[in-house]
Amino acid sequence: MLLNKKDYKNKKSLIIYFSRADENYAVGFINKGNTEVIAEYIKDYTNADIIKIEPAIPYAKSYNDAIEEAKERQKNHNAPIVKEINDIYSYDVIYIGAPVYWGDMPEEMVTALKNIDFSGKIIRPFTTHEGSGLGNIPNQIKDICKGAEVEEGLAIRGSVVNGAKNKVEYWL
Ligand SMILES: Cc1cc2nc3c(=O)[nH]c(=O)nc-3n(C[C@H](O)[C@H](O)[C@H](O)COP(=O)(O)O)c2cc1C
Numbered sequence: 368m369l370l371n372k373k374d375y376k377n378k379k380s381l382i383i384y385f386s387r388a389d390e391n392y393a394v395g396f397i398n399k400g401n402t403e404v405i406a407e408y409i410k411d412y413t414n415a416d417i418i419k420i421e422p423a424i425p426y427a428k429s430y431n432d433a434i435e436e437a438k439e440r441q442k443n444h445n446a447p448i449v450k451e452i453n454d455i456y457s458y459d460v461i462y463i464g465a466p467v468y469w470g471d472m473p474e475e476m477v478t479a480l481k482n483i484d485f486s487g488k489i490i491r492p493f494t495t496h497e498g499s500g501l502g503n504i505p506n507q508i509k510d511i512c513k514g515a516e517v518e519e520g521l522a523i524r525g526s527v528v529n530g531a532k533n534k535v536e537y538w539l
Pocket residue numbers: 385386387388391392399400401402403430433434435437438465466467468469470471495496497498499500524525526
């Protein structure tokens with residue numbers, strides 16, 4: 368059964384996200400990644416717990432180098448992370464946030480999600496991007512997070528995250 372918008376906000380929620388600062392497309396050098404800005408808005412509105420997925424091997428600060436690293440990690444399905452997520456047992460709603468990397472999630476998100484049991488959970492995906500919208504990310508989530516109900520996602524252009532708080536609230 369679908370919950371109405373109000374019900375989502377009152378459920379016990381967890382945000383799992385990836386975000387990279389440093390040099391990026393359309394925004395130059397930034398101290399805080401775009402997806403992190405959106406994740407923090409969601410936290411403000413929902414009081415959710417929040418987990419940032421950190422790559423064990425940091426991406427290059429240079430955008431041009433980072434995109435090559437990202438492509439390589441996706442191709443080889445090799446992207447270790449600093450800390451695995453233990454369990455999500457106590458949460459009803461899981462917000463999964465990622466930048467679109469070559470149409471997909473950063474491979475670190477795949478590493479983080481693939482061993483978790485999502486049975487019975489509601490997943491609300493969100494992305495930041497520079498043209499791809501949600502990309503293939505909802506499909507990836509449906510593939511990886513077996514047993515979850517994956518709701519319609521929110522896609523925000525990375526270069527305008529700072530003005531997007533209202534859009535996030537509306538989606539929530
Ligand atoms: C490795 C890499 C690959 C990217 N691939 C895409 C893409 O396929 N489509 C797109 O719209 N944007 C792409 N972008 C732009 C990012 O999705 C966008 O800048 C996003 O807001 C970055 O989020 P973050 O600051 O939280 O890491 C890419 C950026 C990087 C660094």
